[in-house]
Amino acid sequence: MSKKELRIGMIGYGFMARTHSNGYRKVGNFFPELEHKPVLKTVCGRTKEKVEAFAEQWGYESAVTDWKEIVENDDIDAVDICTPNHLHAEIAIAAAEAGKMILCEKPLSRTVEEGQTMVDAVEKAGVQNTVWYNYRRIPAVTLAKQVVDSGKLGKIFHYRANFLQDWTINPELPQGGEALWRMDKKVAGSGVTGDLLAHCIDTAMWLNGGIKDVSAVTETFVKERLHQETNKVEKVGIDDACIFHCHFDNGSLGQFESTRYARGHKALYTFEINGENGSLRWDLHDLNRLEFFNYEDESEVRGWRSIHVTDGDQPYMDKWWVPGLSIGYEHSFIHQIADFLESLEKGKPCNPTFRDAQETQKVCEAILDSASSKSWKETGVEW
Numbered sequence: 001m002s003k004k005e006l007r008i009g010m011i012g013y014g015f016m017a018r019t020h021s022n023g024y025r026k027v028g029n030f031f032p033e034l035e036h037k038p039v040l041k042t043v044c045g046r047t048k049e050k051v052e053a054f055a056e057q058w059g060y061e062s063a064v065t066d067w068k069e070i071v072e073n074d075d076i077d078a079v080d081i082c083t084p085n086h087l088h089a090e091i092a093i094a095a096a097e098a099g100k101m102i103l104c105e106k107p108l109s110r111t112v113e114e115g116q117t118m119v120d121a122v123e124k125a126g127v128q129n130t131v132w133y134n135y136r137r138i139p140a141v142t143l144a145k146q147v148v149d150s151g152k153l154g155k156i157f158h159y160r161a162n163f164l165q166d167w168t169i170n171p172e173l174p175q176g177g178e179a180l181w182r183m184d185k186k187v188a189g190s191g192v193t194g195d196l197l198a199h200c201i202d203t204a205m206w207l208n209g210g211i212k213d214v215s216a217v218t219e220t221f222v223k224e225r226l227h228q229e230t231n232k233v234e235k236v237g238i239d240d241a242c243i244f245h246c247h248f249d250n251g252s253l254g255q256f257e258s259t260r261y262a263r264g265h266k267a268l269y270t271f272e273i274n275g276e277n278g279s280l281r282w283d284l285h286d287l288n289r290l291e292f293f294n295y296e297d298e299s300e301v302r303g304w305r306s307i308h309v310t311d312g313d314q315p316y317m318d319k320w321w322v323p324g325l326s327i328g329y330e331h332s333f334i335h336q337i338a339d340f341l342e343s344l345e346k347g348k349p350c351n352p353t354f355r356d357a358q359e360t361q362k363v364c365e366a367i368l369d370s371a372s373s374k375s376w377k378e379t380g381v382e383w
């Protein structure tokens with residue numbers, strides 16, 4: 001079968017652009033049934049030498065330094081936005097108006113207002129769109145969704161999640177610029193709330209439904225840092241740590257913590273969900289495992305089971321090796337590309353869409369409002 005081409009224009013050449021480029025290159029080998037094959041057409045980045053080196057390394061046909069050349073190029077079908085957050089909206093709106101499909105890095109936007117302009121643009125243009133909340137597509141996390149949806153946990157009482165890192169503890173670390181834009185509020189929109197908690201919120205609402213209201217505290221431990229673009233010591237505007245609790249629409253309570261100051265933790269994303277008849281827990285550092293406690297088990301053998309999610313009848317695993325052999329972080333991106341192509345072929349949305357990701361923005365904004373006003377905030381989420 002000769003495949004239809006999906007010609008990709010990648011905007012950005014950082015860490016996320018590598019994960020996505022790797023995914024485009026591999027998806028066809030493992031999902032041969034797809035009618036489309038991604039073609040790495042053009043990559044765009046701010047520094048000419050670096051973007052050319054990226055194009056060479058990953059196999060893009062050409063490299064440019066102005067993203068408009070991608071958006072205006074008739075030979076490109078889909079735009080992948082891997083830029084710092086402050087450029088997401090402008091690029092996505094221009095790409096939608098040009099009729100391109102869009103795959104946008106998370107978080108969707110810096111604010112709810114900005115996110116809404118993006119949702120409106122893709123929906124008006126009717127273009128296929130998705131946001132890279134990749135953790136949904138780790139097989140053990142997808143299996144958690146299947147277990148929750150089967151009703152095996154019964155009524156849900158608690159949801160808790162953490163995302164812990166330690167890479168900004170050094171007070172000498174500057175903010176801003178190509179590598180450290182996540183530290184610059186103007187560019188990133190927020191700190192751990194948009195960067196890390198957004199992942200936890202996306203997974204949480206996918207598994208457990210809408211978050212109704214939140215009460216949060218945030219902290220900025222290092223108040224001033226050298227800004228790499230102005231070369232001046234400037235106030236740090238981002239939240240270094242955030243803890244919030246919430247009510248879900250289903251009546252359960254949620255508790256979330258994220259920080260870049262948890263010495264020893266590099267990317268410890270964990271979640272746990274407790275229901276009347278069972279519980280689930282997952283840990284990114286052991287990502288092939290889902291732990292499940294089923295109260296329905298016979299009492300003599302009842303206990304936490306550790307499910308090694310590598311068997312062919314478990315989500316996505318029929319595509320990979322043989323039962324018992326693991327996959328990793330990179331595969332979540334390959335799965336999202338496969339799902340994107342499949343939804344395109346079936347004429348369905350690829351979740352999370354911009355509209356879904358906008359609901360996560362609402363929670364993030366309510367968290368930041370709650371922390372600054374020291375009060376509970378309604379999120380306005382419609383799930």
Ligand code: SOE
Pocket residue numbers: 165195196199267
């Ligand atoms: C930050 O260190 C970061 O790379 C996030 O931006 C990603 O979204 C997260 O998956 C891993 O951590």
